[in-house]
Amino acid sequence: MISPGEKAPDFSLPNHKGEQVSLSDFRGRRVMLAFYPSDFSPVCSDQLSIYQEVKPDLDEAGLEVVGISIDHSWAHNAFRKHLNLDFTLLADFHPKGEVADGYGAYLADYGTSNRSLVLVDPEGVVSWVYEAPTPLEIPGANLLFDALEATDKA
Amino acid sequence: MRGAGTELILYLDLGCPHCAATWAQVSSRPLRLVFRHFPVASKHPRAPALHAAAEAVALQGSEEAFWALVDSIYRDQGRIDDPHLWERVEALGLEVERFDRDRRSTAVANRVRRDFQGGIRAGVAGTPAAFVDGAPVAGDLASEPAL
Numbered sequence: 001m002i003s004p005g006e007k008a009p010d011f012s013l014p015n016h017k018g019e020q021v022s023l024s025d026f027r028g029r030r031v032m033l034a035f036y037p038s039d040f041s042p043v044c045s046d047q048l049s050i051y052q053e054v055k056p057d058l059d060e061a062g063l064e065v066v067g068i069s070i071d072h073s074w075a076h077n078a079f080r081k082h083l084n085l086d087f088t089l090l091a092d093f094h095p096k097g098e099v100a101d102g103y104g105a106y107l108a109d110y111g112t113s114n115r116s117l118v119l120v121d122p123e124g125v126v127s128w129v130y131e132a133p134t135p136l137e138i139p140g141a142n143l144l145f146d147a148l149e150a151t152d153k154a
Numbered sequence: 155m156r157g158a159g160t161e162l163i164l165y166l167d168l169g170c171p172h173c174a175a176t177w178a179q180v181s182s183r184p185l186r187l188v189f190r191h192f193p194v195a196s197k198h199p200r201a202p203a204l205h206a207a208a209e210a211v212a213l214q215g216s217e218e219a220f221w222a223l224v225d226s227i228y229r230d231q232g233r234i235d236d237p238h239l240w241e242r243v244e245a246l247g248l249e250v251e252r253f254d255r256d257r258r259s260t261a262v263a264n265r266v267r268r269d270f271q272g273g274i275r276a277g278v279a280g281t282p283a284a285f286v287d288g289a290p291v292a293g294d295l296a297s298e299p300a301l
Contacts, residue, residue, distance in 0.1 A: 046280035049196040054274060084196045138279035145274075 001104040001116065001131050008033075008120040009102040013068070013090040016076035021066075021090055028122050030151075031064045032144060035105040037112035037135050039071040039079035039089075047115070047138045049083050054141045061148055066090060070097050070112055107135070115139055119147045127151045156187045156221050163188040165273045165283040168205055168227050169198025169234070176282040176295055177228040189224065191269035192281050200234050203257070205266045207239050210257035214248050222246055
């Protein structure tokens with residue numbers, strides 16, 4: 001897993017509409033990369049729907065959440081509609097899991113990313129990370145706020 | 155809060171079928187039940203309205219009315235549109251007009267929001283979520299030894 005202080009590897013991945021989105025597009029803002037195993041799984045659905053519920057608070061705190069999984073843009077499109085999500089989901093579909101692997105968040109044995117959070121600061125440097133002990137454990141939305149608090153104090 | 159015994163704090167979504175199943179298993183056990191609102195609108199679009207309804211009947215009726223509405227919703231989650239809520243409110247002997255005013259009030263919204271934010275701070279990441287005597291319960295609540 002990537003560590004705080006390291007430069008966040010840049011990437012360009014398609015979003016739910018197939019439009020390319022790069023990490024550098026978020027330069028100047030804080031962005032939380034939320035790697036998760038797969039669209040529509042019950043645990044991922046719980047995780048992302050809770051993040052959606054706190055989105056107004058995250059917006060107020062100036063934090064953008066970007067979900068990344070190995071699913072295709074079309075799956076992301078359907079998943080966003082299914083859960084009424086309005087944050088960015090990126091498709092790490094081809095080459096499969098390449099971006100997750102670059103962050104040390106890919107589980108080759110499972111063929112998906114682990115449930116990992118990476119906070120990237122406005123200069124593109126990793127400032128906080130969290131890796132779930134297993135893909136079945138959800139990083140609660142409290143961690144998003146904990147990350148902001150921890151990095152605000154630093 | 156309802157009942158006496160071991161304290162079971164439940165973060166529940168009134169639109170969540172898993173919560174209804176959990177409620178059926180634990181609500182009649184000899185426990186001190188603490189209900190915390192945790193509506194997840196993105197998964198269950200009617201959840202905010204249902205939680206507001208539960209608080210509105212508590213305002214007009216009593217805590218007893220609150221529990222009665224919670225029991226009633228979890229018994230039948232197929233009838234949760236406004237006309238069904240009005241029927242349930244009338245069955246509790248409460249005024250529908252006042253119910254409609256109360257459930258849209260800021261006080262009710264704030265009450266629900268406060269519980270939700272408390273759940274987020276406590277690390278709740280899905281429903282149902284339970285705490286027994288302050289400690290989170292992992293896995294199947296029905297097989298929790300303390301219950």
